Amino acid sequence: MAARIKVLNTPSMRRMPSYLHKLMLMHAAGEKHASATKLAEYMDLDTIIVRKDFELTGIQGRPGVGYKTDELIDGIRRYLGWNITCEACLVGAGSLGSALLGHEEFMEYGLKITNVFDSDPAKVGSMIHGHLVEDVRKMTQVLKPAPPPLAILCVSPHCAQMVADELIECGVKAFWNFANVCLQVPPDIIVQREVIAGGFALLSVKLTQSGIK
Amino acid sequence: MAARIKVLNTPSMRRMPSYLHKLMLMHAAGEKHASATKLAEYMDLDTIIVRKDFELTGIQGRPGVGYKTDELIDGIRRYLGWNITCEACLVGAGSLGSALLGHEEFMEYGLKITNVFDSDPAKVGSMIHGHLVEDVRKMTQVLKPAPPPLAILCVSPHCAQMVADELIECGVKAFWNFANVCLQVPPDIIVQREVIAGGFALLSVKLTQSGIK
Numbered sequence: 001m002a003a004r005i006k007v008l009n010t011p012s013m014r015r016m017p018s019y020l021h022k023l024m025l026m027h028a029a030g031e032k033h034a035s036a037t038k039l040a041e042y043m044d045l046d047t048i049i050v051r052k053d054f055e056l057t058g059i060q061g062r063p064g065v066g067y068k069t070d071e072l073i074d075g076i077r078r079y080l081g082w083n084i085t086c087e088a089c090l091v092g093a094g095s096l097g098s099a100l101l102g103h104e105e106f107m108e109y110g111l112k113i114t115n116v117f118d119s120d121p122a123k124v125g126s127m128i129h130g131h132l133v134e135d136v137r138k139m140t141q142v143l144k145p146a147p148p149p150l151a152i153l154c155v156s157p158h159c160a161q162m163v164a165d166e167l168i169e170c171g172v173k174a175f176w177n178f179a180n181v182c183l184q185v186p187p188d189i190i191v192q193r194e195v196i197a198g199g200f201a202l203l204s205v206k207l208t209q210s211g212i213k
Numbered sequence: 214m215a216a217r218i219k220v221l222n223t224p225s226m227r228r229m230p231s232y233l234h235k236l237m238l239m240h241a242a243g244e245k246h247a248s249a250t251k252l253a254e255y256m257d258l259d260t261i262i263v264r265k266d267f268e269l270t271g272i273q274g275r276p277g278v279g280y281k282t283d284e285l286i287d288g289i290r291r292y293l294g295w296n297i298t299c300e301a302c303l304v305g306a307g308s309l310g311s312a313l314l315g316h317e318e319f320m321e322y323g324l325k326i327t328n329v330f331d332s333d334p335a336k337v338g339s340m341i342h343g344h345l346v347e348d349v350r351k352m353t354q355v356l357k358p359a360p361p362p363l364a365i366l367c368v369s370p371h372c373a374q375m376v377a378d379e380l381i382e383c384g385v386k387a388f389w390n391f392a393n394v395c396l397q398v399p400p401d402i403i404v405q406r407e408v409i410a411g412g413f414a415l416l417s418v419k420l421t422q423s424g425i426k
Contacts, residue, residue, distance in 0.1 A: 176416055
Protein backbone atom coordinates (compact mmCIF):
# COMPACT_ATOMS: atom_id res chain seq x y z
CA MET A 1 0.00 0.00 0.00
CA ALA A 2 1.32 3.45 -0.89
CA ALA A 3 2.04 5.78 1.98
CA ARG A 4 -0.87 7.96 2.97
CA ILE A 5 -0.34 11.67 3.35
CA LYS A 6 0.56 12.44 6.94
CA VAL A 7 -1.34 15.31 8.47
CA LEU A 8 0.31 16.78 11.53
CA ASN A 9 -1.18 18.95 14.24
CA THR A 10 -4.58 17.29 14.06
CA PRO A 11 -6.03 18.97 17.18
CA SER A 12 -4.76 22.37 15.97
CA MET A 13 -6.41 21.90 12.61
CA ARG A 14 -9.66 20.84 14.23
CA ARG A 15 -9.64 24.10 16.21
CA MET A 16 -9.05 26.34 13.20
CA PRO A 17 -12.70 26.47 12.06
CA SER A 18 -13.79 27.59 15.55
CA TYR A 19 -11.23 30.41 15.56
CA LEU A 20 -12.29 31.36 12.07
CA HIS A 21 -15.98 31.43 12.95
CA LYS A 22 -15.34 33.62 16.00
CA LEU A 23 -12.94 35.91 14.09
CA MET A 24 -15.53 36.41 11.35
CA LEU A 25 -18.11 37.42 13.95
CA MET A 26 -15.56 39.83 15.47
CA HIS A 27 -14.72 41.20 12.04
CA ALA A 28 -18.41 41.72 11.26
CA ALA A 29 -18.70 43.61 14.57
CA GLY A 30 -15.92 45.95 13.45
CA GLU A 31 -13.18 44.55 15.73
CA LYS A 32 -9.94 45.24 13.86
CA HIS A 33 -7.70 43.37 16.30
CA ALA A 34 -8.01 40.01 18.03
CA SER A 35 -5.93 39.02 21.03
CA ALA A 36 -4.84 35.44 21.66
CA THR A 37 -5.95 35.92 25.27
CA LYS A 38 -9.51 36.77 24.28
CA LEU A 39 -9.74 33.90 21.82
CA ALA A 40 -8.24 31.52 24.40
CA GLU A 41 -10.90 32.58 26.89
CA TYR A 42 -13.65 32.10 24.32
CA MET A 43 -12.34 28.65 23.38
CA ASP A 44 -11.48 27.69 26.96
CA LEU A 45 -7.86 26.99 26.06
CA ASP A 46 -4.48 28.15 27.33
CA THR A 47 -3.27 31.27 25.52
CA ILE A 48 -0.03 29.50 24.61
CA ILE A 49 -1.99 26.88 22.64
CA VAL A 50 -3.83 29.57 20.70
CA ARG A 51 -0.55 31.32 19.85
CA LYS A 52 1.01 28.01 18.73
CA ASP A 53 -2.03 27.30 16.55
CA PHE A 54 -1.79 30.71 14.88
CA GLU A 55 1.95 30.17 14.26
CA LEU A 56 0.91 27.44 11.82
CA THR A 57 -0.80 30.03 9.64
CA GLY A 58 2.33 32.19 9.44
CA ILE A 59 0.40 35.22 10.72
CA GLN A 60 2.15 37.14 13.49
CA GLY A 61 0.56 39.13 16.26
CA ARG A 62 1.98 42.23 17.93
CA PRO A 63 2.54 42.33 21.70
CA GLY A 64 -0.17 44.34 23.41
CA VAL A 65 -2.18 44.71 20.20
CA GLY A 66 -2.83 41.18 19.02
CA TYR A 67 -3.49 39.95 15.51
CA LYS A 68 -5.11 41.94 12.74
CA THR A 69 -8.52 40.27 12.47
CA ASP A 70 -8.69 40.30 8.66
CA GLU A 71 -5.09 39.04 8.30
CA LEU A 72 -5.76 36.17 10.67
CA ILE A 73 -8.99 35.25 8.87
CA ASP A 74 -7.12 35.14 5.56
CA GLY A 75 -4.24 33.23 7.14
CA ILE A 76 -6.50 30.52 8.56
CA ARG A 77 -8.46 30.24 5.32
CA ARG A 78 -5.27 29.83 3.32
CA TYR A 79 -3.84 27.33 5.82
CA LEU A 80 -6.99 25.21 5.50
CA GLY A 81 -7.23 25.69 1.75
CA TRP A 82 -10.66 27.28 2.29
CA ASN A 83 -9.74 30.15 -0.02
CA ILE A 84 -10.25 27.70 -2.92
CA THR A 85 -13.76 26.43 -3.64
CA CYS A 86 -14.22 22.67 -3.47
CA GLU A 87 -17.20 21.10 -5.21
CA ALA A 88 -18.86 18.08 -3.66
CA CYS A 89 -21.83 15.80 -4.08
CA LEU A 90 -23.78 14.55 -1.07
CA VAL A 91 -25.23 11.06 -1.04
CA GLY A 92 -27.97 10.17 1.45
CA ALA A 93 -30.47 12.92 2.23
CA GLY A 94 -31.74 11.48 5.53
CA SER A 95 -31.77 13.49 8.73
CA LEU A 96 -27.96 13.75 8.92
CA GLY A 97 -27.62 14.61 5.23
CA SER A 98 -30.37 17.22 5.62
CA ALA A 99 -28.63 18.68 8.65
CA LEU A 100 -25.43 19.05 6.62
CA LEU A 101 -27.30 20.61 3.69
CA GLY A 102 -28.73 23.14 6.13
CA HIS A 103 -25.32 23.95 7.62
CA GLU A 104 -24.98 27.62 6.68
CA GLU A 105 -21.24 27.76 7.26
CA PHE A 106 -20.35 25.46 4.35
CA MET A 107 -19.81 28.48 2.09
CA GLU A 108 -17.33 29.83 4.68
CA TYR A 109 -15.36 26.62 4.16
CA GLY A 110 -15.25 26.99 0.40
CA LEU A 111 -17.47 23.90 0.14
CA LYS A 112 -20.04 23.94 -2.64
CA ILE A 113 -22.50 21.09 -2.87
CA THR A 114 -23.39 20.61 -6.53
CA ASN A 115 -25.51 17.45 -6.41
CA VAL A 116 -27.56 15.56 -3.83
CA PHE A 117 -28.60 11.93 -4.30
CA ASP A 118 -30.94 9.62 -2.40
CA SER A 119 -32.58 6.26 -3.07
CA ASP A 120 -35.93 7.10 -1.43
CA PRO A 121 -38.60 7.76 -4.12
CA ALA A 122 -40.38 10.05 -1.63
CA LYS A 123 -37.32 12.32 -1.53
CA VAL A 124 -36.21 12.22 -5.17
CA GLY A 125 -37.38 15.39 -6.91
CA SER A 126 -37.87 17.32 -3.65
CA MET A 127 -35.79 20.29 -2.51
CA ILE A 128 -33.82 20.22 0.76
CA HIS A 129 -32.33 23.55 1.83
CA GLY A 130 -32.28 24.70 -1.78
CA HIS A 131 -30.79 21.49 -3.19
CA LEU A 132 -32.69 19.24 -5.61
CA VAL A 133 -32.55 15.58 -4.55
CA GLU A 134 -31.71 13.33 -7.50
CA ASP A 135 -32.18 9.58 -7.88
CA VAL A 136 -29.07 7.69 -6.72
CA ARG A 137 -29.63 5.25 -9.59
CA LYS A 138 -28.77 8.09 -11.97
CA MET A 139 -25.68 9.10 -9.99
CA THR A 140 -23.07 7.64 -12.37
CA GLN A 141 -24.85 9.04 -15.41
CA VAL A 142 -25.03 12.51 -13.82
CA LEU A 143 -21.53 12.64 -12.30
CA LYS A 144 -19.29 10.79 -14.75
CA PRO A 145 -18.98 13.57 -17.35
CA ALA A 146 -17.63 16.02 -14.70
CA PRO A 147 -17.23 14.38 -11.28
CA PRO A 148 -16.74 16.63 -8.25
CA PRO A 149 -13.48 15.87 -6.40
CA LEU A 150 -15.32 15.20 -3.13
CA ALA A 151 -18.32 13.15 -2.02
CA ILE A 152 -20.05 13.53 1.33
CA LEU A 153 -21.39 10.12 2.35
CA CYS A 154 -24.44 10.09 4.63
CA VAL A 155 -25.75 6.69 3.61
CA SER A 156 -26.31 3.70 5.89
CA PRO A 157 -23.24 1.61 6.75
CA HIS A 158 -24.36 -1.43 4.75
CA CYS A 159 -24.37 0.40 1.42
CA ALA A 160 -21.55 2.89 2.04
CA GLN A 161 -18.83 0.76 0.41
CA MET A 162 -20.95 0.09 -2.69
CA VAL A 163 -21.76 3.79 -3.09
CA ALA A 164 -18.09 4.71 -2.55
CA ASP A 165 -16.97 2.19 -5.19
CA GLU A 166 -19.43 3.68 -7.67
CA LEU A 167 -18.25 7.22 -6.91
CA ILE A 168 -14.58 6.23 -7.32
CA GLU A 169 -15.52 4.69 -10.69
CA CYS A 170 -17.05 8.09 -11.58
CA GLY A 171 -13.77 9.83 -10.74
CA VAL A 172 -14.40 11.10 -7.19
CA LYS A 173 -11.06 11.46 -5.37
CA ALA A 174 -12.03 12.06 -1.74
CA PHE A 175 -14.74 11.20 0.77
CA TRP A 176 -16.11 12.89 3.85
CA ASN A 177 -17.54 9.75 5.34
CA PHE A 178 -20.33 9.99 7.92
CA ALA A 179 -21.36 6.33 7.52
CA ASN A 180 -20.24 4.30 10.53
CA VAL A 181 -17.85 2.09 8.56
CA CYS A 182 -14.22 2.21 7.41
CA LEU A 183 -14.21 2.43 3.63
CA GLN A 184 -11.72 0.26 1.75
CA VAL A 185 -10.35 2.46 -1.02
CA PRO A 186 -7.32 2.59 -3.34
CA PRO A 187 -4.32 4.40 -1.82
CA ASP A 188 -4.75 7.52 -3.95
CA ILE A 189 -8.26 8.11 -2.58
CA ILE A 190 -8.59 10.32 0.52
CA VAL A 191 -11.09 9.49 3.24
CA GLN A 192 -11.97 11.63 6.24
CA ARG A 193 -14.18 9.55 8.48
CA GLU A 194 -16.43 11.27 10.98
CA VAL A 195 -17.18 9.19 14.04
CA ILE A 196 -19.91 10.83 16.06
CA ALA A 197 -18.91 8.65 19.00
CA GLY A 198 -15.38 10.10 18.94
CA GLY A 199 -16.47 13.27 20.71
CA PHE A 200 -18.64 11.29 23.09
CA ALA A 201 -15.58 9.21 24.00
CA LEU A 202 -13.77 12.37 25.13
CA LEU A 203 -16.84 13.56 26.99
CA SER A 204 -17.29 10.20 28.72
CA VAL A 205 -13.74 10.16 30.00
CA LYS A 206 -14.22 13.69 31.38
CA LEU A 207 -17.51 12.66 33.01
CA THR A 208 -15.86 9.64 34.60
CA GLN A 209 -12.79 11.58 35.75
CA SER A 210 -14.95 14.24 37.35
CA GLY A 211 -17.20 11.74 39.08
CA ILE A 212 -20.34 13.00 37.31
CA LYS A 213 -21.19 9.51 36.10
CA MET B 214 -11.14 30.26 36.85
CA ALA B 215 -10.68 26.77 38.29
CA ALA B 216 -8.50 24.39 36.33
CA ARG B 217 -10.41 22.28 33.86
CA ILE B 218 -9.82 18.55 33.78
CA LYS B 219 -7.06 17.74 31.35
CA VAL B 220 -7.80 14.91 28.99
CA LEU B 221 -4.72 13.44 27.41
CA ASN B 222 -4.41 11.25 24.33
CA THR B 223 -7.26 12.97 22.52
CA PRO B 224 -6.69 11.30 19.12
CA SER B 225 -6.40 7.89 20.84
CA MET B 226 -9.67 8.42 22.64
CA ARG B 227 -11.39 9.52 19.45
CA ARG B 228 -10.30 6.26 17.83
CA MET B 229 -11.57 4.01 20.63
CA PRO B 230 -15.22 3.95 19.46
CA SER B 231 -14.14 2.82 15.99
CA TYR B 232 -12.07 -0.02 17.42
CA LEU B 233 -14.96 -0.94 19.68
CA HIS B 234 -17.49 -0.96 16.85
CA LYS B 235 -15.25 -3.18 14.70
CA LEU B 236 -14.42 -5.49 17.63
CA MET B 237 -18.11 -5.95 18.38
CA LEU B 238 -18.76 -6.92 14.76
CA MET B 239 -15.83 -9.37 14.96
CA HIS B 240 -17.12 -10.75 18.26
CA ALA B 241 -20.60 -11.20 16.78
CA ALA B 242 -18.99 -13.10 13.89
CA GLY B 243 -17.38 -15.49 16.39
CA GLU B 244 -13.82 -14.15 16.09
CA LYS B 245 -12.23 -14.87 19.47
CA HIS B 246 -8.96 -13.06 18.77
CA ALA B 247 -8.16 -9.71 17.19
CA SER B 248 -4.74 -8.77 15.91
CA ALA B 249 -3.41 -5.21 16.03
CA THR B 250 -2.26 -5.67 12.43
CA LYS B 251 -5.77 -6.47 11.22
CA LEU B 252 -7.32 -3.58 13.12
CA ALA B 253 -4.58 -1.25 11.86
CA GLU B 254 -5.34 -2.27 8.31
CA TYR B 255 -9.07 -1.74 8.83
CA MET B 256 -8.49 1.69 10.38
CA ASP B 257 -5.72 2.62 7.92
CA LEU B 258 -3.25 3.27 10.73
CA ASP B 259 0.23 2.06 11.62
CA THR B 260 0.14 -1.07 13.79
CA ILE B 261 2.31 0.64 16.39
CA ILE B 262 -0.38 3.31 16.90
CA VAL B 263 -3.04 0.66 17.43
CA ARG B 264 -0.86 -1.14 20.00
CA LYS B 265 -0.18 2.14 21.83
CA ASP B 266 -3.91 2.91 21.88
CA PHE B 267 -4.72 -0.49 23.38
CA GLU B 268 -2.00 -0.01 26.03
CA LEU B 269 -4.20 2.76 27.46
CA THR B 270 -6.89 0.19 28.26
CA GLY B 271 -4.48 -2.02 30.20
CA ILE B 272 -5.37 -5.02 28.02
CA GLN B 273 -2.39 -6.98 26.75
CA GLY B 274 -2.16 -8.97 23.54
CA ARG B 275 -0.08 -12.09 22.98
CA PRO B 276 2.53 -12.23 20.21
CA GLY B 277 1.27 -14.20 17.24
CA VAL B 278 -2.22 -14.53 18.72
CA GLY B 279 -3.39 -10.97 19.33
CA TYR B 280 -5.91 -9.70 21.84
CA LYS B 281 -8.85 -11.65 23.17
CA THR B 282 -11.78 -9.92 21.45
CA ASP B 283 -14.09 -9.93 24.48
CA GLU B 284 -11.33 -8.73 26.84
CA LEU B 285 -10.46 -5.86 24.54
CA ILE B 286 -14.13 -4.88 24.16
CA ASP B 287 -14.49 -4.79 27.96
CA GLY B 288 -11.19 -2.92 28.31
CA ILE B 289 -12.18 -0.18 25.87
CA ARG B 290 -15.66 0.14 27.41
CA ARG B 291 -14.16 0.51 30.89
CA TYR B 292 -11.53 2.97 29.66
CA LEU B 293 -14.25 5.15 28.12
CA GLY B 294 -16.61 4.68 31.06
CA TRP B 295 -19.14 3.16 28.67
CA ASN B 296 -19.76 0.28 31.07
CA ILE B 297 -21.77 2.75 33.15
CA THR B 298 -25.06 4.10 31.75
CA CYS B 299 -25.27 7.88 31.38
CA GLU B 300 -28.68 9.50 31.13
CA ALA B 301 -29.13 12.55 28.94
CA CYS B 302 -31.76 14.88 27.58
CA LEU B 303 -31.63 16.14 24.01
CA VAL B 304 -32.74 19.67 23.17
CA GLY B 305 -33.55 20.59 19.58
CA ALA B 306 -35.21 17.88 17.50
CA GLY B 307 -34.36 19.32 14.08
CA SER B 308 -32.58 17.29 11.43
CA LEU B 309 -29.35 16.98 13.43
CA GLY B 310 -31.20 16.13 16.66
CA SER B 311 -33.28 13.57 14.76
CA ALA B 312 -30.14 12.05 13.24
CA LEU B 313 -28.68 11.64 16.74
CA LEU B 314 -31.91 10.12 18.07
CA GLY B 315 -31.73 7.59 15.23
CA HIS B 316 -28.10 6.72 15.95
CA GLU B 317 -28.41 3.05 16.89
CA GLU B 318 -25.01 2.83 18.54
CA PHE B 319 -25.89 5.13 21.47
CA MET B 320 -26.80 2.12 23.59
CA GLU B 321 -23.31 0.71 22.88
CA TYR B 322 -21.92 3.89 24.45
CA GLY B 323 -24.00 3.53 27.60
CA LEU B 324 -25.91 6.67 26.57
CA LYS B 325 -29.61 6.69 27.39
CA ILE B 326 -31.71 9.61 26.18
CA THR B 327 -34.51 10.10 28.68
CA ASN B 328 -36.13 13.31 27.39
CA VAL B 329 -36.33 15.22 24.12
CA PHE B 330 -37.38 18.87 23.93
CA ASP B 331 -38.20 21.21 21.06
CA SER B 332 -39.86 24.60 20.69
CA ASP B 333 -41.68 23.81 17.43
CA PRO B 334 -45.42 23.21 18.11
CA ALA B 335 -45.51 20.92 15.04
CA LYS B 336 -42.98 18.62 16.69
CA VAL B 337 -44.14 18.73 20.32
CA GLY B 338 -46.14 15.58 21.07
CA SER B 339 -44.72 13.66 18.11
CA MET B 340 -42.41 10.65 18.34
CA ILE B 341 -38.93 10.65 16.78
CA HIS B 342 -37.15 7.28 16.71
CA GLY B 343 -39.20 6.16 19.71
CA HIS B 344 -38.72 9.36 21.74
CA LEU B 345 -41.62 11.65 22.64
CA VAL B 346 -40.85 15.30 21.87
CA GLU B 347 -41.78 17.54 24.80
CA ASP B 348 -42.32 21.30 24.85
CA VAL B 349 -39.07 23.12 25.68
CA ARG B 350 -41.13 25.60 27.73
CA LYS B 351 -41.83 22.75 30.17
CA MET B 352 -38.17 21.68 30.29
CA THR B 353 -37.37 23.10 33.75
CA GLN B 354 -40.58 21.74 35.22
CA VAL B 355 -39.89 18.26 33.80
CA LEU B 356 -36.15 18.06 34.55
CA LYS B 357 -35.67 19.90 37.83
CA PRO B 358 -36.92 17.11 40.13
CA ALA B 359 -34.36 14.65 38.72
CA PRO B 360 -32.05 16.25 36.14
CA PRO B 361 -29.97 13.99 33.90
CA PRO B 362 -26.23 14.67 34.26
CA LEU B 363 -25.87 15.35 30.53
CA ALA B 364 -27.65 17.46 27.92
CA ILE B 365 -27.18 17.09 24.17
CA LEU B 366 -27.64 20.52 22.59
CA CYS B 367 -28.84 20.59 18.98
CA VAL B 368 -30.44 24.02 19.09
CA SER B 369 -29.56 27.01 16.92
CA PRO B 370 -26.50 29.04 17.97
CA HIS B 371 -28.51 32.11 19.00
CA CYS B 372 -30.46 30.30 21.72
CA ALA B 373 -27.83 27.75 22.81
CA GLN B 374 -26.48 29.84 25.70
CA MET B 375 -29.98 30.57 27.04
CA VAL B 376 -30.94 26.88 26.90
CA ALA B 377 -27.64 25.88 28.53
CA ASP B 378 -28.17 28.39 31.37
CA GLU B 379 -31.63 26.97 32.00
CA LEU B 380 -30.29 23.41 32.02
CA ILE B 381 -27.50 24.32 34.45
CA GLU B 382 -30.14 25.89 36.68
CA CYS B 383 -31.97 22.53 36.53
CA GLY B 384 -28.82 20.72 37.68
CA VAL B 385 -27.36 19.46 34.42
CA LYS B 386 -23.57 19.03 34.80
CA ALA B 387 -22.32 18.43 31.27
CA PHE B 388 -23.09 19.32 27.67
CA TRP B 389 -22.50 17.64 24.37
CA ASN B 390 -22.76 20.80 22.34
CA PHE B 391 -23.59 20.61 18.62
CA ALA B 392 -24.60 24.27 18.39
CA ASN B 393 -21.94 26.26 16.56
CA VAL B 394 -21.06 28.45 19.55
CA CYS B 395 -18.74 28.28 22.56
CA LEU B 396 -20.87 28.06 25.68
CA GLN B 397 -19.86 30.19 28.64
CA VAL B 398 -20.33 28.00 31.69
CA PRO B 399 -19.17 27.83 35.33
CA PRO B 400 -15.86 25.93 35.78
CA ASP B 401 -17.51 22.84 37.27
CA ILE B 402 -19.61 22.30 34.13
CA ILE B 403 -18.17 20.09 31.39
CA VAL B 404 -18.66 20.95 27.73
CA GLN B 405 -17.71 18.82 24.76
CA ARG B 406 -18.21 20.92 21.67
CA GLU B 407 -18.66 19.23 18.32
CA VAL B 408 -17.50 21.29 15.40
CA ILE B 409 -18.62 19.71 12.18
CA ALA B 410 -16.08 21.83 10.33
CA GLY B 411 -13.23 20.32 12.38
CA GLY B 412 -13.18 17.18 10.29
CA PHE B 413 -13.57 19.17 7.12
CA ALA B 414 -10.50 21.19 8.12
CA LEU B 415 -8.42 17.99 8.22
CA LEU B 416 -9.91 16.85 4.93
CA SER B 417 -9.22 20.20 3.26
CA VAL B 418 -5.58 20.17 4.24
CA LYS B 419 -5.24 16.64 2.84
CA LEU B 420 -7.00 17.72 -0.38
CA THR B 421 -4.68 20.70 -0.73
CA GLN B 422 -1.53 18.69 0.05
CA SER B 423 -2.46 16.04 -2.50
CA GLY B 424 -3.27 18.59 -5.20
CA ILE B 425 -6.87 17.39 -5.55
CA LYS B 426 -8.19 20.88 -5.03
